[in-house]
Amino acid sequence: MSTTAQEMAAKRMAAARSATAKTNLLGLEKNDYKGRPSTLCKGCGHDSISQRIMNVAWELGLDQSQVIKMSGIGCSSKTPAYYLGWSHGFNSVHGRMPSVATGAITANQKLTCIGVGGDGDTASIGIGQFKHAMRRNLPMLYIVENNGVYGLTKGQFSATADDGQVLKYQGVNQLPPLDICLEALAANATFVARSFAGDVKQVEALMKAALSHRGIAVIDIISPCVTFNNHDSSTKSYGYGKEHEIPLHELSYVPAIHDEIEIDEYEGELEVELHDGAKIMLKKLDENHDPTSRSAAFDVLDRSRQKGEFLTGLFYLSEESPDMLEMLNLTSTPLAQLNASQLRPSREALAELMAWF
Amino acid sequence: MSTTAQEMAAKRMAAARSATAKTNLLGLEKNDYKGRPSTLCKGCGHDSISQRIMNVAWELGLDQSQVIKMSGIGCSSKTPAYYLGWSHGFNSVHGRMPSVATGAITANQKLTCIGVGGDGDTASIGIGQFKHAMRRNLPMLYIVENNGVYGLTKGQFSATADDGQVLKYQGVNQLPPLDICLEALAANATFVARSFAGDVKQVEALMKAALSHRGIAVIDIISPCVTFNNHDSSTKSYGYGKEHEIPLHELSYVPAIHDEIEIDEYEGELEVELHDGAKIMLKKLDENHDPTSRSAAFDVLDRSRQKGEFLTGLFYLSEESPDMLEMLNLTSTPLAQLNASQLRPSREALAELMAWF
Amino acid sequence: MTIAVQETPVQPVDVLENVNDFAINVATANGSGSQTSNGVLVRALFKMGIPVTAKNLFPSNIQGLPTWYIIRLSKDGHIGRRETMEVQVCMNGRTVAEDMAQVAPGGIVLYDDSLPIAARRKDIVYYPMPVKELVKAADLPFALRDYVANMVYVGVVAHLLGIDLVEIEAALLWNFDGKAKPAQLNMDMVNRAVAWAQENLQKSDGFRVEPMSGFNEGKIMADGNTAAALGAIFGGMTITSWYPITPASSLAENVAKYAPKLRVDPDTGQATYAIIQAEDELAAIGMVVGAGWAGARAMTSTSGPGMSLMAEFAGLAYFAEIPAVVWNVQRMGPSTGLPTRTAQPDILSAYYLSHGDCRHVVLFPANPAECFEFAVTAFDLAERLQTLVLVLSDLDLGMNVHISEPFAYPEKPMDRGKVLDAEAVKALGGTWGRYKDVDGDGIGYRTLPGTPNPQAAYFARGTGHNEYAVYSERSEDWEANLQRLRRKFDTARTLVPNPIVETNDDAAIGIISLGSNDGAVQEARSRLAAQGIATSYLRLRALPISTSIRDFIHSYEKIFVVEANFDGQLHNILTTEEPAQATKLISLAKCDGLSLSARFIAEGIAAGM
């Protein structure tokens, strides 16, 4: 890929402008971003997240052949089969998607990696790999489709289940939930957000921003399981979400452009520049939250957890830390595309070594 | 064991009083709390932590036959062989000690469980089980012997290695460390402390307090690896620790007693009552930290991490959450000690079921 | 109300009388609640005394994908899978064409009349069912409509085949755990459907059921996972740790269902057991190992992928000699494979689980009663042998209901193995060594944490150790230890459940099989017998093999090793255990996600002779 980040950004800008047109800047229709038909339950939150991914990819004009879709095992992890049918995908093993993504991204650093995991996949069996992906600042978008239960195995509690949550078959959960965002933050993630599958606009804005971010971007999306955990008392239900969601701010995504557009800063508005030059505009609502401050993020996350508030938005963003690929100092040609002569040192080099041994 | 918590506490009080005497309240000498000779490197921080465990156990008059010593794999995990020789111990597999401890404690809830893990054991391979042990509020003392390297495999970086840390063989570490205390706190641990192997008094006070706590008690003890990571630039070295340690407070442990002793509250002093009636007195030094506030704990931990300060002390303590055993609502006889008639339902019960099937 | 009216068959079909000897296939969509309706049909047939077998073929999703439920009636008592199906119930538009296509000639089709039906076959009889209209007429609460709709076919099937409505009603009550209200709600719909059918359908086929006797008396009907759960509860299980996975989940879930009734102190309401949902399978077995060490009867249940994750801990249990029980309810592998399809592909990996020189005790229950029994046996063996015991069930046995002997109350006292208490330790006066082979059976004496004697303590470890559990790198200690472990494994040969052997004096060939293949093997044997081929049969119930298995192999010219996996894994193991007889052993292995059929076995044996 020879296009520079700036050119790409310009294209994205154009794409965003033509969001109402029938084709995007690659000349593709929305339908071209579909996958196979979903086999999830009707109304499942995961399906609506898949829809967001398709929309965003189309709007940004993502070249699907340069995208990889990664997942673990679960209803959520099945979804990559249902979007971006022209992208390679990998439905790996339960809870260990991050390591597979790490390998794939290292093999070809030009790829855009979108990973999806369930809350069981991410916070129960998978919390170890999750933490280490954060720590490495693995450049990918990691979407957690968080419904508080194991959907695919029929409704057991996951590690994000509410304390006191009642399920048909398992009774009452007595354990406190792990908070995906807090976990990400503690482990040094550089883009930490929460949203709600029912909040179309916010989810899409966050996804776009995440795709412009350098490093790991985690979006914890509350995604109701209509079959096993959608009763109103569950904090992971549509009803609860609709009633209780408190957005931290109104988010909008401004693609990167060549000519600077002056964006004035108004009172209560904040602008954060992303790695590829795109910007995210935050119109603060309830809180005076500064998403570039880690301390503020801890604070707001812990307080909302203690108060039982369903806060959504971008909690934390930092473009400063190098991502894993930068640390590895790789050649610009992806490792997977190096040819034999680049991969095999010379006969003389071996002879020299042998002389020394 | 028929002794009540209060009787035990009284005994401990007596024991603490006789700390200078040659025998403790069980009539045992310090030597009786020893294990086999250590095979660690001379000067290893882990050996000094072992010494603290022996001291504390002797002072509190712990009945070793009612203690279990658990560990994973590593230099640190070998140490249970070197203290409390009259206690059962289990050197399990790398990174998975928490699950083994969970099983053992559930089997016999009367046992006092002391677990030890390295930073590799806990934060690299073991972070998943660590988080879930916190979440369950597993009643045990979990000591992390944190040296920032893998000692037993000869000095590779662990997940708590400093960003920028230089090691002889591996070069420079570029990854940010996981902070054991922050991880514990995020996952809802109820007793979170940090100390330094060189700070004898503080380590002992924290251990005593931890043993009076209900639920999980984590003490992250910086424990220098003299062979692989003791150069002064390492935050896990003796030199660095001695120079940079900033205790949050001066801690003292007051065993539970029958007759209330009035403890006056002075300016800058705080008293927290533990589960078995013992108290911990905190004389605040630098900070105005309230260890019963989670938010304060997040705040102080994150700030100290950002500032690169080596803060020690009790960050957080809560006696409110039920521990795992309480949630399980077990019979008072340990499961492992139930007899066959308690374990096997009656013939009639089966007949009744069979009639229904 | 516009009601579909039955069309007369385009061409008259030979009406052959068939009583209690055919198969019904119900095609629905997953998540539509057909589990209840199908279960009710099966149970009603069972209670009528008819030998009946049920196989649920469901997809690995939660809602909407095709599902089939095959109910076989066999007046002769065969319970293997049968490949032909005569009565087809079509409730799923997505599969209706292929479902109709596969009905055996002369069979019948009952179909939801709102489904699009293209060409009609001339060799089968069609019965429409006005599902939508009947449901509408019943005026049900919205949320229940889809579920109760399935009762329409229950009613129509019952009417057409002559299933006793009293048994249907009883089965409904059973299904709802005795709760009258939902049972009645469903029964109302059954009754409506029956009434409609009486009025509108004219029976023009010969399929009928009739009450019968001689088979089901004194039997029960249950699935293997429920049986295993109850066996564990009666076997003194004190800790169950688990991580959800199909098809094992219902094992632990049934422990959670029944233990609160059976294992709670009535005075205090406190439990004599603990159930812990672990964060993954590594933790699940870790908890079992910790608990077993501390003296609990601990178990976990999983399937293939979970067992693979347990490999490291399995070696620890083996080498530190800690009682532990792992149930593996097998599904199709490699990898995630087909989570909702049955197979027996984990025999090799279970036997050799973990790196290093490890071999494990493995049990193979064949039916629910044996699941119950082996749940008890597994604990006894684990504590007696101080080792890991794996129990290998499979999806077919675990999740489908089967006719079974009632579960036998355990008559033998619990075997808690060689455990020394404080007095015993004292009496030994310091001579005790955790891994000393005092009795010559390879099994040492252990103490439990909490034993109030300072000399009782020892240090458990997965590293090399001497007889006193002290770390040792000495070659002699290592070899002595592994030699003792081999002695212990030989002791295990004498303690594990013996095979069930049915010898036939006329037989030149023997069959060795295991687990849920039993029904199909028995049916194959009677087919072969009908062709004049006499067979003897050994149903292996455990590894390592005992002398009786060697004897059996010695006694026949050819031994067919029948199993439901691709590589012939039991055949592989028997070859290594009896190399001298290896050429006699012929592998008959198949793995297509369905339980083995009698036909496959009989044809395979006939061809291999």
Place this chain on the structure above:
Amino acid sequence: MTIAVQETPVQPVDVLENVNDFAINVATANGSGSQTSNGVLVRALFKMGIPVTAKNLFPSNIQGLPTWYIIRLSKDGHIGRRETMEVQVCMNGRTVAEDMAQVAPGGIVLYDDSLPIAARRKDIVYYPMPVKELVKAADLPFALRDYVANMVYVGVVAHLLGIDLVEIEAALLWNFDGKAKPAQLNMDMVNRAVAWAQENLQKSDGFRVEPMSGFNEGKIMADGNTAAALGAIFGGMTITSWYPITPASSLAENVAKYAPKLRVDPDTGQATYAIIQAEDELAAIGMVVGAGWAGARAMTSTSGPGMSLMAEFAGLAYFAEIPAVVWNVQRMGPSTGLPTRTAQPDILSAYYLSHGDCRHVVLFPANPAECFEFAVTAFDLAERLQTLVLVLSDLDLGMNVHISEPFAYPEKPMDRGKVLDAEAVKALGGTWGRYKDVDGDGIGYRTLPGTPNPQAAYFARGTGHNEYAVYSERSEDWEANLQRLRRKFDTARTLVPNPIVETNDDAAIGIISLGSNDGAVQEARSRLAAQGIATSYLRLRALPISTSIRDFIHSYEKIFVVEANFDGQLHNILTTEEPAQATKLISLAKCDGLSLSARFIAEGIAAGM
């Protein structure tokens, strides 16, 4: 300076001349730096042309515990382990008594004169070494004293045996990677010791070394892990993920040592490889699987416990057909076992790794040159076969230095397997199916993520799938897929490295062995030949077995299967692969933490005939 003076032996010892045919045992404490001094001795002897073998017996700790380093000199070129030791260097007070006790009669002891020495044997010669004094006299920086102290015995040994000091100096330089300063510092101490010995010791034994020729010319000396690391680097490795574990760590660490020199773009300084220290072994293999899928040549290295943790992912690589390479440098198991002792106990678990019907390609290098070669081969096979390839080395091969052929530059072009690029996909016009067996070898064509063609995409998964990589629960798809995988495994039989066969026309018996046992087997064969027992020898280099192995088995009356584990694991596998010949196969297995000795093998074969 008070200097120890040699006591004359209490009783004169027969001074038998022994040139280049004895073993030296150096007893030190772990962490004292004796690795350097011992390595220097070995290298100097090697450079003198003497066939020499080194075995480091070290404890699983970092500092202070007893360590032995055994250097065998064999003028006849035998490189197996030898059970007797003639020259004992005693530097460790904790073991001095037993160390002295085990010296062969007629042998010699060199001891640090500050050690407490109880009774003296009359059949050996004692030489004291004033280590403390010599170190003190050298006036070294404090931190270095302990390390450099070991150079005292290097000097005394060199003097007594006649080792060329020029070679010692060269070896020191080599050891310090060419850095003159530390080499000189150490050499000074050697020289001091030599000077002291010249003045104070009187040689009264017959052990001597002499330069010789005919063996070491053109050879190198290296350990297997370094060789494997270099092989990977020359084999086009692009990603190494790993988690530290003894004895595998130095493999990845050597990748990290050499790759920056060999695989960096000289213009940009950027790397053509990545090394990632994973958080555990599950992550390590997960990274390899992800990388292999995306087109990298990826590998990880571990030992037994790590391999067990990889079991689930191994099945995924097998079933989703992803190239992946795993090195297992074996140590003693079960469980944590003895991490610093050698064995070959993971053969069975590697071959069958994971649940479900899985079997893997496994390679067995025998020497450093083959470690290098197989590191390349493993990638070629993994990409050609689109599967997991395991390479089984062991501690002895991996961590000890061995005389070896120089590493051969790979002459064959890299085999990147069947990969379609965008044009090729286009040319196929939609007919491409990821798992179609177009060529009849069971291997499909794959595409890599990033291929700029919308039709290039496919969805990789561990679940059941059809030829187009689409999820499928159909029995036919499953069976067709497993049948193809079996075809692929048969293709593997034709591609894996052939065994090395040495036939002897007089032989009635054959030996099959693998890996690092080679030296001992060869020595055993010459011992047996001396007794008139002719043997043929097949060194297995890979699983699955090929026809040449079947042929070999067919050709002999008895086949001894020689391996360093307890259960006879290769014997087990060969039995299942050649059941018809099973009775011929005799297991000769031993596992005591040491590499096999020629004596064990020769005696075992003689006894088993």
